[in-house]
């Protein structure tokens with residue numbers, strides 16, 4: 001709880017209101033915002049050791065408003081309420097528990113640094129509980145002389161290859177970088193002649209989550225969002241619901257489907273190289 005509070009108290013964060021006037025005092029609170037799909041609800045919920053306050057902004061009819069956002073609309077109200085409740089708080093802030101300790105981590109991955117990790121910072125951790133995976137944000141890869149293809153041990157040629165260090169970027173981060181035109185050194189495409197290519201690097205379905213039950217309001221004809229990422233050599237992905245073709249979409253573009261009845265749904269996503277990922281979900285109406 002202390003760690004969560006510590007994170008939610010930080011002022012450098014993506015959901016800080018943009019249009020805040022400079023003279024607004026930010027109360028010492030932990031808070032978190034939320035904005036629902038279609039911008040129907042703007043939430044901001046905050047607490048200190050004495051009060052918990054929740055702010056909701058929206059239309060009672062449920063109609064969405066483009067400007068509605070938890071950070072921009074609900075948080076300024078939340079700050080005002082806390083400043084009115086107790087402008088200068090004398091309450092004790094939460095204290096760290098005894099089992100909390102400090103360690104160095106790699107600032108790029110949050111994991112235990114290895115020799116390659118140049119930027120290290122000190123952070124809290126829970127001994128024996130926090131993950132203790134070593135950072136792998138640099139990985140050695142075999143490439144051809146031109147560094148245009150990469151090889152695995154199975155397809156490595158006898159000569160003419162070299163070993164090069166590449167930054168490992170998670171699939172989800174890859175699509176974020178591509179979407180925002182952030183450049184990074186990409187690992188070259190894997191040797192297309194490799195027998196492993198067709199088994200690996202299938203699209204990753206980010207949403208929905210496998211083996212999860214989704215509860216939908218039947219009246220509102222709610223839809224489920226379909227999100228996936230695919231590897232560098234892919235342009236388009238194809239979605240299927242219960243083996244029925246839903247459509248072809250540009251890589252990284254989200255789509256939706258509306259379940260018409262309750263029960264199990266098989267969701268699958270293929271890329272233009274024929275690789276495929278699938279999962280099952282359950283839908284229940286209320």
Ligand SMILES: [Zn+2]
Nearest residue numbers: 106117135137
């Ligand atoms: Zn690292």
Ligand SMILES: [Zn+2]
Nearest residue numbers: 151152155194
């Ligand atoms: Zn290979």
